[in-house]
Amino acid sequence: MPEGHTIHRLARDHRPLLVGREVRATSPQGRFATGAEMLDGRRVEAVEPYGKHLFYVFEGDVLLHVHLGLYGSWVAASLPAPEPKGALRLRLTTDDHWLDLRGPTACELHTPDDRDRVLARLGPDPLRKGADPDLAWQRISRSRMAIGALLMDQSVLAGVGNVYRAEVLYRAGLSPFRPGREVPERIWDGMWEDLRVLLRAGVRAGHIVTTEREDRDRRSGPARRGDRFYVYRRHGEPCRRCGTEVRTQEMVARNLFWCPVCQPA
């Protein structure tokens, strides 16, 4: 679930529940007991997403830094809250809502300086207003690394994960193996714009959809779950546009998917 679109969606959903409110905080699992104690009774001032990172700003310059990792999740609803079950790292409660955090890679207290150190390691986030794509281009255009690896590097580009990597490369007709410095600038410009469009659509829908309607509808019969993607996890299946078998191979410790005809080396 969590690529950049998920994180921005959570921030959007959590703001009206938390900002301006005083919260109760507990860590039923115990692993964040000290942190929860520190947050308990404080007012939330802001909720800020950057790439795959979430910051909850509390009064007194106390920040909660959350990174969901592979299977972390937030669940929120109106009171009453259910009995805490299983590994519940953090529960925030307001006058009318509860928010449960499970399985995050990071759930920790930060100072503003800590946050700045995290942000300094991140490239531009296509979902943030004013993000400068040229910062990413400076890295890409000078690198011998494959573009498929560069897109996954959060210091090059923040918020893109394995699904968007595969899909945006397919949509650009670009081989994942092309070295960054051999990517034409025009193609990069198009990919950045495409990422903005796709990520925003992902925030709105609450999940990733990268296929165009005409490509989804091309096959006869009812739409299937997998029709949301062109190549991601479709290895061995025919490419939606040319029919060639979609291929897969590990790159940067993640499974990469591509069409060798639509994305020639």
Add this chain to the structure above:
DNA sequence: GCTAAATGTTGAT
């Protein structure tokens, strides 16, 4: 009902 794999990152080895 069981197993494997998964959208991510960090820290130890």
Add this chain to the structure above:
DNA sequence: TCAACCTTTAGCT
């Protein structure tokens, strides 16, 4: 390079 995080889902049986 691997384990850890700890949940969900797809694909079997």
